[in-house]
Structures are given as structure tokens and as C-alpha cells.
Amino acid sequence: MHKKSIILISLLILTGLFYGSDAQAEVIKRSFGKKLQLKKFYSVTVDDNNVKWFLTESGIVSFDGKKWILQNKNTQLPKSDVKDIEFVKTSSGRKIWVASPEGAALVSIPVDKKKPVNTYNTENSPLLSSNVMSVAAGANSLSWIGTEKGVSAIRGDKWLDYAYLEQYPQELFKEHPITSLATSTDGDSLYVATVGVGVLRVYRNKVDGISGASDYAQWGPIYMPSDNVYSICIAPDGTQWFGTDMGVARHTGYNTLANWTVFDTKNGLINNFVQAIAVDKDGKVWFGTKNGISVFDGSKWTAITEKEGLTSGNVLCITVDKDGVIWIGTDNGVTCFNKGVFTNFN
Template sequence: MKLITLIILSILSTSCNSQEKKVNTTKKSDSVKVEMEAQIGEYVTNIFEDSKGNLWFGTNGNGIARYDGEKLKYFTTKDGLPSDRVTAIKEGSNGIFWLNTGEGLTKYDGTNFTNFLVGDDFNSNMIANLLIDSKNVFWVGTWNGVYKFDGKSFRHFSIPFPKVDTKINEDTKNWIMGISEDAKGNIWFLRDGYGVCKYDGNSFTHFLKKDGLHSNNVTQIEFDKDGNVWIGTRVAERDDPDPKKRFGKGGVNKMIGNKIISFPEIAGFNDGDVYQIYSDKSDTIWIATVKNGVYKYDGKAFKNYKVPISIMAMMEDRKGNLWLGGAGGLYRINQSGEVINVTTKGPWK
């Protein structure tokens, strides 16, 4: 199974059918209609704003799109990309861009694309995520584990497998769902079936379902201003071949110190899948659920926004707008709280 395929299958289906661009957050999502032909991509997997203010949108099948404030331009295999599957883009300190693709890690210098294959097998070259840490070390997450990249070659970085009491999907046990760095320089690895692992440069600490997580299938992590860790998970039982058994715990946990808590009162936080948690410039936490829209947490209360797609990407731009990408296209929550579907035709402002 492919990573995005698993995500799409896991998030059930979305209501994406016609042409209305503005969404009243008080209305039900089934009243929203989307013109699929005009979407940035059927699946918008990543959103990034570069140092010049350009917006980039990774897609699963359409390459990567860039909006420069005036026009939208797509880059695909015809332009030199090794694959039209682009799950993320990052900008290095030297202005060079790095793209996660379905056929290796790609460097873009503004003119040319240069591709770096991790290995000879499919899983190693399926790049899921990239972290350029505070020491400028490149950590590359693949379907075949973690690699460190020195700009020329890759070296496998071994992470121990903790003992778990839940059934492991052999097809996905080496998948790295995310890599993040906290304020203290610890590196966190998110794994499908083996929880989350913190690496302090010398030793590994695992956090699992037995410690309080909803699931060992960890999809997302974010750190708030107080040093707490927000953890998103998916329902592990989704992998069960029996449709009647595809139900279980999944959603959102918060780790305060070494204590892991949940939010049983919030819809979608305890028995569903969460693929995105994002901290914006004002330290507000945004959490995207599969069936219950997006929640904004200001440190005191949760506010819900009815976004009619399953979210794979979130990013706040320099103007304070929150961009949302996922299965069904691209949306933006303006500072006024208005939810808008942004297509190839806009509206961009």
C-alpha cells in the first residue's frame, strides 16, 4: 500500500462536489460543493511559503504548484521532477529547495532539478518526510526507515523497535510518518505501529499505547509554547481485513511532562484519525480531524471550523491566513474565520 493511499482509505470519503467557494462555518459540510476539475490537485499533500513569499503546493499526481502572487505554475516530470508525487518541500538556509517525491529526494536550485536516490528498492526511495534540523543535519524518513543525508549520499539511521502488545502491519512497520525537532534539540520519530520515539543524541525513549496514547500508529506531532507535545494518531484497526473490526482508538493526545492525557469530550479526538496538528505564529494549536473539521485551540478552549475535506497539510502564511490541503483540494481560513475553497482560478486574496 502506498502512504497517501493508506491515508485516503483511512479517512473514509469527503464531500467534494461542485462550485461554491465560500463556506459558512456554521453550515454542515454536506452543503459545500467543490468543482473538482478546478482544484489545485485531487490530493494536496503539502503547503509551504518560501522566503520570498511564494506559496508552494505539493500534490499526489500533479507534481508541485507555485503561486508567486500573480500566477500559478506547475512543475512536473516534464520539467525534470523524477515523480509527479510530491509530499513536501522545504527551503534550506542557502535558498535551495528540497522536495520529497515518490522516487527519491530532489534538489531544486531555481532552475534545475537534481534527484538523489536513497537506495535500489522502491520503499527506500518513497520519501515520506524530511527534517533539516537546527544543526543543518538532513533526516530523511522513508517507507524503509530513517536515513541521514550529507548532500551526496545517504546513511541508514537505525531506530530500535520497542515491544508492543498490538498487532503490527508487516507492510508498514518500517514507515516513518514524521520527523520533528523540539526546542531542546531532541529528534522525534513517528512510526506506524511503534508509537513515537524521542532521540536525545545518545539514547531513545519510546512512548506507546501502554503509556497512554490512543494508538501506536502515530501520524503527527507538534510542540506548544509551554513545551507540551501534541500527538496525532490513526485507528490501527483500520488495517483489519474484516470491515466489521475496523474500529478502535485514535485521534489526539497531549503529553505534559511524561503524562499523556486525552480529550474525551471533543468529537473526533478519540475514535478517529488525525493527520495534522499545527502550531501557528501566535502559538495557537490547530488540529484537523477526519470527520469533524478543524479545531483551533487558543490555550483555553477549542473552536470548530467546518472544513469539508480530510486534511493532510496546514500552514499559516505571513498575512495570518491558514491554508489547508487534503483529499479534495485546497482551502483557506481567513483571519475573519471565513473558510474558502481556493482553486486554480482563486480567489487568492
């Protein structure tokens, strides 16, 4: 058993928003274990058994609710400069995508030294580049792979053809790198966050190709606070949230040119640099910034910082697990928020 120290702090506004009373919030401190030295948590995904998988500076770690495990037994897994991870259910089983400079690696769960790792690169697949920046799971075994030269997609064992390269040429992605990917609610469309040209959009067409749609950028009636986009979240109701270095944009409905709203520090955000976004089971939107979290319930905003319970204000990733627990990766460990209790792992 790990020793726990409990710090009680008054959070009148916070508790009123999250669980409807003026109770006190607990902050529980725990460690990862004696053998694990983990600090920076860059990316997170949750599998169908509710196991949390994190990308850290030490590699991939998993947490089943009881034990943290560094997944370092399989020597075929990429180890250096890994950018992203994503759980995906394929026709051949439960797997994890790993984005790396050597390609997109796909490994079966549970990860052990005997499991084969299929690493797709330009030498053995139609990938536009082996330098993979981000990955996202669509529907029906469709996976999206963002590289330094563009977006690729594989469905089962079939790679989709490229029908968007005239609209979005490879040079565009080299000059304006991909930072994040998110799929539409049906999984067949992809939102591509970039540095410098806003959000690009592609979709799976009727002939198993990837076609381009209009982009979201700072032009005309589209209200993007910045063309430097670092996070995307598509809510279950289809609402699109885009986090930038100058605030967050919200788009609702299917009219590209209408229904845009911008939020920044002037009207709710604690900090304008939005690095992560997630929607909880109550529909509240969690925005992870460089200086804490802002939670939006549709009308009211609540700020969460280290004072309220975070292990660090520099939030790098956020997810919601199968039980509705919020998991927050930072540059100084992990915070989880469950039923009014903060638990910090570091």
C-alpha cells in the same frame, strides 16, 4: 481576474473565538485557473519568501499569493507516488526535498527545467532504502529522511552514521511504516510517527551519528490513544502533539513518563482520526481530521466543517504561513483562513 462569489454565513461561535465579535464570516470561492485540475492536496510546505508548495495528485504546485503554478517543467523531478515535500535552507541555497519511491530528490528554487535535481538513493548514498516516505528540515543544514527501512540524515554534504539500528532495526520500519516526521525546536531531535508502534525518537549525537531514544507508545504511564500515529506537531514552546486514529496525545515538559493528556471526541475533537496538526501565531492548535477541523486555544474547542467554510471535511494537511494565514489541504481543494475570511480554491 477570477470571478468570486461571496457567501455570508453566521458563525457566532467561530467568530467569537477567532476575532472576538459576532460578525459574519465570508466564504470566497476561487479557481486554480483554467489549465489546472487539482483536487487532492496531500502535503504542504512554506518557503522563506512565503510561497506555498503543495503536493497534489497532479504533482507539485506552488502559490505565491497571486498565481498557482504546476511545477512540471523539470523532467528530473519524481512524478509518481510522491509522498512528501519540505522546504530547506542549505549551505548551497534554497531548496525543496521531494520524497519518492526512487529516493529523496533535492531541487533548487526556483524550480525550472535547467535546475539540476540531486536524487539520493541506495546506489549513490548511505540511505537505508530508496523508498522515501517523509522528509523534515532540522537546523544548520540538517535534513531528516524517513524511508521504509529507517531514518537517515544529511548535514550539508555529510551523512550521519547509524547508531540506532540495534534499538530500532530495519525490519521494524518495514512492518510499521513511517507516516510523518517532526523535529524538536532545536532541530537536532526527530519524532517519527509510525503505524503500529507509536512514536519513535532519534537524535543527532555528538559524533555526527543518529542515536535512538525511548519511544512513545501505549505502555505504562504514557497516554497514547493509539499506536497508529499519522501526524506530529512540535509547538514553539516545545509541547508535543501526536495525532492518531483514536484521538490526539499532548506531552509537555522533558519527563517522558509524565504530563500526558489525551483528547478525543469525548472532550473536544470533532473526529478522532487526526491527519494534520499546526500551531498558529496566537498559539491555537489546529487539528485536521477526516471530518473537519478542531481548534484548541488551551481551554476551549471550536469545530470548523464545510458548513462553516471548509472546501471539504477530509483535511490532509495544514500549515501556517509567514503572515499567519492558515492553509488547509483537503481531498477537494484548498481552504485558506485569514482574518476571519475563508477562501476556497477548487
